[in-house]
Amino acid sequence: MKNLNEVVTDLKIGVLQGDLDSRIAGIAYDSRNVETDYLFVCIEGFTDDGHNYIEEAIDSGATALLVEKEVEVDSEVTVIKTDDTRLGLAEVSAAFYDYPSRELKVVGVTGTNGKTTNTYLIESILKKAGYKLGLIGTIKNKVSDQTFDSQRTTPEALDINKLLAQMIDKGVTHVVMEVSSHALDLNRVAKIDFDVAIFTNITQDHLDFHDSFSEYLAAKKKLFSSLKDSSEKTAIINIDDPHSDEFLEAANSKVLTYGIEKDANLKAKDITISPTGVEFGLESTIGEMELDLNITGLFNVYNTLSAIGAGLSLGVDLDEIKAGLEEIQGIAGRFEIIEEAQDFGVIVDYAHTPDSLRNILETAHDFVEGRIIVVFGCGGDRDKDKRPIMGQVAVELGDFAVVTSDNPRSEEPAEIIADIEVGIKEKDKIKGEDCDYIIIEDRAEAINYGIESAQPDDLVFIVGKGHETYQTFKDKTIPFDDREVARRSLAKIRGE
């Protein structure tokens, strides 16, 4: 329980009716979660408007409302108005839970690709150093040893603060979290006090949500300009990214740069990549070390460098960082090798942007002797511009593409596939010959086809869904796991 006036201290508000001297038992931004004596925060969303659910909220026990529009309600309910209730939600949530991020060391990771991977690498480093950890991200949310399903990459402000408060109760001291551009734009992390901010890279994605690439970039930069107390906080920036200058400029703190090509505070050299891992040497002002990791690809060298930067910023020494990183056996659905004693390779990966698709296919080229068969699709209700580009990349760097569905959501799968095909046809024109591909809308059948057509030494690359365990259509969500489907196909060709 808290007094209303304690949770609105940081907010620019007007009290439309009632007073702030009443107790609230909790906060909800969804009327379906309101309980007795709750503050209901009304958000005007993209598809719906929380202001339309005030009656339901009051029936469920709301005694106070935070609104951004004029509303008419029962006089016993306190009504507070602010300009932006998304920002309001961030402020009241942080205050209600006693600003938990201030009590914790918080690492935020942003960038188009590599956020989840970074959080798992950093988790391993910090665990090795003996800290109790919390993790917030795409695959799972973790409070020390407890894990919770994750609905999104970065939860709403209320849910973040609730998780952080639970972490403090469980003795957690360090938190690693993914920070999506949606979260930055929608103020989900507005009141989170980050100690370390990592920039992985920025390439095309989410142009369905952000109006332009420069708006997408501006959202990502917010994480760096929000770092306060500059001497205590560190921004860790990929110097090889074409947009690194903008992040350096935005950073309001100490900076550690990392890279492979340009001069950097943390630089990788002598890189050797194999299908199951990567070895490289670290050169830095802090010291040098050799690393032998069980994750592969040049992109994972970048992820490792930024994770090393986070470890160093939090006072972990190089030996512990090395031990933490070398313990990692892989990350679910990221370059996950499916090994059932077949004489060709099968890998499941989460590449769902043109850049990540290009990276993993280039990595595969380093060690695949046969053909690369790419099974992929693009998500519905997401950036449409990336579809033809992913189509082009798949046939440019793959030898054969099986174009299929990847969470069509409210869209028609065939229409998404047609958008991908535009890029493939474009590639035909550039190459002056027809690229090799087939369309199989049903993803399980597509995976079967890819596996059945593989010859010895080929690689079947099943990409886009990684760790996901579902496939979402207009009218239903069905259980679906690329790794299980691939294993079933392999059993089938063994005659089981």
Ligand SMILES: CC(=O)N[C@H]1[C@@H](OP(=O)(O)OP(=O)(O)OC[C@H]2O[C@@H](n3ccc(=O)[nH]c3=O)[C@H](O)[C@@H]2O)O[C@H](CO)[C@@H](O)[C@@H]1O[C@H](C)C(=O)N[C@@H](C)C(=O)N[C@H](CCC(=O)O)C(=O)O
């Ligand atoms: C674009 C986006 O992020 N949308 C999120 C946003 O939706 P919205 O603001 O449009 O909400 P809305 O559905 O219009 O509803 C408005 C308000 O009415 C409330 N409501 C609604 C119905 C009702 O009965 N009662 C009620 O109170 C809702 O709770 C909400 O507060 O707020 C909703 C409530 O929290 C989220 O569920 C929804 O996420 C949708 C499902 C989503 O798909 N988000 C994705 C795009 C996303 O956030 N992705 C990023 C990046 C992914 C990555 O690349 O890593 C992420 O961080 O996961």
Ligand SMILES: Nc1ncnc2c1ncn2[C@@H]1O[C@H](COP(=O)(O)OP(=O)(O)OP(=O)(O)O)[C@@H](O)[C@H]1O
């Ligand atoms: N640093 C990187 N640069 C480019 N591609 C990467 C990088 N790290 C990982 N990838 C590729 O991107 C895919 C997604 O990686 P990861 O899950 O770590 O990214 P993410 O940023 O968390 O994605 P999401 O936005 O969906 O949460 C991987 O499966 C791999 O193909």
Ligand SMILES: N[C@H](CCC[C@H](N)C(=O)O)C(=O)O
């Ligand atoms: N976090 C990303 C994941 C995309 C994964 C892909 N499988 C899809 O469903 O589009 C998003 O929500 O855009």
Ligand SMILES: [Mg+2]
């Ligand atoms: Mg992620």
